[in-house]
Amino acid sequence: MTLDTGVLYRNDNLERLPKLPAESVDLIYLDPPFFSNRFYEVIWGDEAEVRSFEDRWAGGIQNYVDWMKQRVAEMYRVLKPTGSLYLHCDWHAGHYLRVMLDCFFGGENLVNEIIWRRYGSHNDYAQGSQHFGRVHDTVFFYGKGPSRTWNQQFGSYDPAYIAAQYRHDDSDGRGRYRTKPLTGPGGTAKGNPEYEWHGHTRAWRYSRERMQELHDDGRLHYSRTGYASQKHYLSEAKGVPLPDIWVDLPSLTGKNSERLGYPTQKPESLLERIILASSNPGDVVLDPFCGCGTTIAVAQRLQRRWVGIDISPTAMEIMRRRLWNQARIVPTIVDMPETEEALRALKPFEFQNWVINAINGTHSPRKTGDMGIDGYWWFTKEPVQVKQSDHVGRNVVDNFETAIRRDGHDSGYIIGFSFTRGAVEEVARAKGEGLNIRLIRVKELLLLVRRQGAGRDLGPQPEGDLLPLPPPRRPEDKPSPEELVKSDRKAAS
Numbered sequence: 001m002t003l004d005t006g007v008l009y010r011n012d013n014l015e016r017l018p019k020l021p022a023e024s025v026d027l028i029y030l031d032p033p034f035f036s037n038r039f040y041e042v043i044w045g046d047e048a049e050v051r052s053f054e055d056r057w058a059g060g061i062q063n064y065v066d067w068m069k070q071r072v073a074e075m076y077r078v079l080k081p082t083g084s085l086y087l088h089c090d091w092h093a094g095h096y097l098r099v100m101l102d103c104f105f106g107g108e109n110l111v112n113e114i115i116w117r118r119y120g121s122h123n124d125y126a127q128g129s130q131h132f133g134r135v136h137d138t139v140f141f142y143g144k145g146p147s148r149t150w151n152q153q154f155g156s157y158d159p160a161y162i163a164a165q166y167r168h169d170d171s172d173g174r175g176r177y178r179t180k181p182l183t184g185p186g187g188t189a190k191g192n193p194e195y196e197w198h199g200h201t202r203a204w205r206y207s208r209e210r211m212q213e214l215h216d217d218g219r220l221h222y223s224r225t226g227y228a229s230q231k232h233y234l235s236e237a238k239g240v241p242l243p244d245i246w247v248d249l250p251s252l253t254g255k256n257s258e259r260l261g262y263p264t265q266k267p268e269s270l271l272e273r274i275i276l277a278s279s280n281p282g283d284v285v286l287d288p289f290c291g292c293g294t295t296i297a298v299a300q301r302l303q304r305r306w307v308g309i310d311i312s313p314t315a316m317e318i319m320r321r322r323l324w325n326q327a328r329i330v331p332t333i334v335d336m337p338e339t340e341e342a343l344r345a346l347k348p349f350e351f352q353n354w355v356i357n358a359i360n361g362t363h364s365p366r367k368t369g370d371m372g373i374d375g376y377w378w379f380t381k382e383p384v385q386v387k388q389s390d391h392v393g394r395n396v397v398d399n400f401e402t403a404i405r406r407d408g409h410d411s412g413y414i415i416g417f418s419f420t421r422g423a424v425e426e427v428a429r430a431k432g433e434g435l436n437i438r439l440i441r442v443k444e445l446l447l448l449v450r451r452q453g454a455g456r457d458l459g460p461q462p463e464g465d466l467l468p469l470p471p472p473r474r475p476e477d478k479p480s481p482e483e484l485v486k487s488d489r490k491a492a493s
Contacts, residue, residue, distance in 0.1 A: 154239030
């Protein structure tokens with residue numbers, strides 16, 4: 001059984017991981033929901049796409065660890081003997097997770113407990129707090145065995161070290177350098193040749209011919225007496241081997257161009273360091289909680305093969321767009337909702353996101369207190385309200401009339417599974433007062449998505465009360481930045 005790569009699976013990873021072949025993955029990075037009681041409501045990037053998720057774990061820490069344990073068991077199975085796993089967590093459950101990981105990998109295969117300082121400062125320092133500021137995450141780095149893949153990574157030298165060691169500056173433009181003695185260790189007893197060079201007879205590290213090459217290349221430094229030493233340029237130095245405390249990779253700020261709005265989004269530099277250290281080009285990288293796709297995007301850029309798993313349809317859409325924007329790649333996405341039953345099972349915000357994405361719409365920037373408007377139509381930017389229910393009634397239509405008037409429009413759409421006769425009658429009454437409200441059934445959206453996925457032209461538009469479909473959804477059909485900015489400003493005003 002071979003592993004298909006370049007694939008995003010829209011699944012609970014506990015359902016998908018057992019279907020992956022054993023010992024098929026070189027590197028796993030996972031950033032699971034942290035053990036806390038926070039609730040996140042997220043605005044996704046330029047298109048104000050909203051995703052919500054909970055990382056609440058009823059039953060306490062042991063339930064959380066058991067939930068993780070089932071998944072790590074499968075990750076261990078799919079990892080190659082030369083593979084590595086990096087688990088990202090915070091202080092709430094880190095020590096419990098380490099004990100759990102030891103049960104699979106063995107304590108002797110804990111390579112590092114990496115400390116990543118994600119903030120330079122934090123509101124934990126607020127006046128009146130009775131603890132030290134919590135500014136770091138922990139990344140547990142395990143190898144499946146002693147023969148794990150490893151490529152040493154290097155960091156920048158401390159400025160004080162550079163000033164003290166690289167005291168010379170070459171006039172030929174090669175920059176700062178330090179010097180290293182050229183006398184051979186142990187002298188002639190170690191087989192180093194002895195000869196005179198620029199008035200100094202020594203047992204030298206190199207032959208006379210090699211010394212001449214270094215001289216001709218300008219790589220010898222001479223003292224006032226003519227004593228030669230070798231130049232080592234700062235620009236050619238690898239740097240200092242990285243320790244297990246990482247303070248040089250700050251988290252993403254609000255103005256960072258990478259930022260998509262995902263509250264626990266990690267910087268690409270963090271994943272780049274991990275992927276470069278523990279995999280080689282062509283290796284397989286797996287992220288079973290891939291979220292907004294940072295691991296996937298970095299693996300693609302570094303010429304690794306990859307597999308991503310996430311339970312969120314919204315996350316799939318964000319990763320699809322991210323890969324298209326980065327590398328003009330359309331990933332294979334498996335198990336997106338394709339039936340009314342599957343859509344009914346989605347969480348409310350996920351369902352809402354699916355609907356707005358299906359119509360190429362723009363999400364409302366506000367998810368609480370949105371005044372009855374969940375998004376805006378593909379091209380006309382007319383208000384849209386989404387209902388994850390059957391028998392949407394007259395009162396919903398009546399309230400939506402108020403919302404679209406307040407928003408400065410005279411038309412809009414309500415999308416639900418079915419509508420009552422009263423809702424249809426209210427639409428007809430509103431039309432007589434100059435309001436054009438369209439009632440759209442979810443099954444029409446499913447038809448649209450299937451036809452778009454097949455890549456076929458839609459042909460003549462449906463008539464009557466059926467959905468006026470937008471063009472097929474291809475990556476290049478994404479609304480322009482100008483359209484998005486204009487739409488979002490209108491929505492927010």
